Amino acid sequence: MSKKFYITTAIDYTNSSPHLGHLYEKICADCIARWHRLLGEDVFFLTGTDEHGQKVENAALKLGKKTKQFVDSIVEEFKKLCKVYNISNDYFIRTTDPQHEEFCKEIFKKVYDKGEIYKGEYSGYYCTGCERFYTDKELINGECPVHKRKVEWVNEESYFFKMSKYQDRILKFLEENKDFIIPEFRRKEIINRVKQGLKDLSISRTSFKWGIPLPIDDKHVIYVWFDALLNYLSALKGREKNWPADIHVIGKDILWFHAVIWPSILMAAGYELPKKIFVHGFINVKGEKLSKTAGIIVDPFILAEKYPVDAIRYFLLREIPSGEDGNFSEDDLKSRLNNELANDLGNLVRRIVAMINKYFDGVVEGEIDEDLIKKSDIFDKVNKEMLNLHLNKALEIIWGFVKECNVYINDKAPWKIGKSLGFSKFNEKRSFSSKEKDKEKLASILVTAAEALRRICIYLEPFIPSSVEKIRKQFGFKKEMFADLDKVVKSVKVGKAEILFKKAE
């Protein structure tokens, strides 16, 4: 039985439509998931939506919609996002699924029965404009920093989770598991913060209704994060063997919840902890943070109409250093599309297909030239980068081989041999035997190039799946896995040469 691999993205909050950041996270997770499938692992890839909480209720209210109706429409957008961008998630969880709600109640009850939850009072400075609490440190002259008005001291009945109790265990876990959080510097940040002490966590709300009622007190709903984090478990109904998660892919803004709160809950509920948290950065546009108020938005759906989906996937995976913030601009996207996808890869495919058609009527058989093929032996290097979640580096190594293929063709200059075989007016007087020899040589070059491409397809599938599909179609290659890398295909039949990537203007 093959090794299981459970990967999740964060579930998206349904108070507004998907943006580039949501997309980036899904593409990263998808690429990793696909890579592990090619390794032959039994992958379960989860994504979904986080639908409760006051913000959602408010967003719906603003549009005059019923909350459920509102989230349903947003959820459709997130599902569409996955579809449009070829995200290979195996399941899509919604926190409004009855199954999830039941599970949350169960866990809440379980933790409550263990004595890890108590009723108390949450008090703090509340700004009615922001509808949130502030700590006294955040206040400026006792006023809300956003609305510049007086805040109220409010007491609210609330249930608390004894998170402070887990401080030492969390700290120990973080210190012992050096690769629990990738990149490493994020782990240090969290450790520093945990050392400053954990407070108990308020995990219920009474000020609004849009949430899961507490199983022990229906005046309260469960705090959204307690609810949301449990999706990673509730989604495994009927396939519990997948736990623990191998990787949670999240953004840097919600690391605290995943690295501290989530493990505490799991400890309290008696579950194993996830193995790894992969924290990606944010995408900036012209150095500015994506922001609706500042009008800096990139709509993934509009983007997908303007550029090939694979170009966008490729760009994000290649351009943005894994784990760090990155920049997005259409100019850079075009540049990668035109230079790397169209010129390096697309043109490589096309020149090979065109020559096989021209010189061999589309069907060629020959000996493999080790000069090139031994350079395709990059699996260990690339796999290491992938397992360390350096997706951009993995892609860079693969691209190095793509370029080697172009160099190979240039060096071998098959067209020169082609001419000697009667594809031009020159060299007509060559003998039959030397012609045969040339033909073998030409065949060998082209078969070798095709074989190299077959391997490139395997490597690139997690990054640009539908383009790989197109290449395979032209060469008649089947879908393959890493185990197929080393087999040697000495004959190939190609179809018509087609443009793989059209350039963008």
Next chain:
RNA sequence: AGCGGGGUGGGGCAGUCUGGAGUGCCCGGAGGGCCCAUAACCCUCAGGUCAGAGGUUCAAAUCCUCUCCCCGCUACCA
């Protein structure tokens, strides 16, 4: 303020943990080659006191100290 990240040829980034010739990637500039191919492909060259200062060392972009400049985060809204 505390914590963290960053300052590397014209632009964008790796490289720094585990010192070893300024090495690498993408774009841009100059020149050449090729003509199979999406005016694509290949080769060569120009260009950097690796933010600044001091220190450790046979040797520092890399380790240590200080300074300057950018940018994040500081938890119960998600």
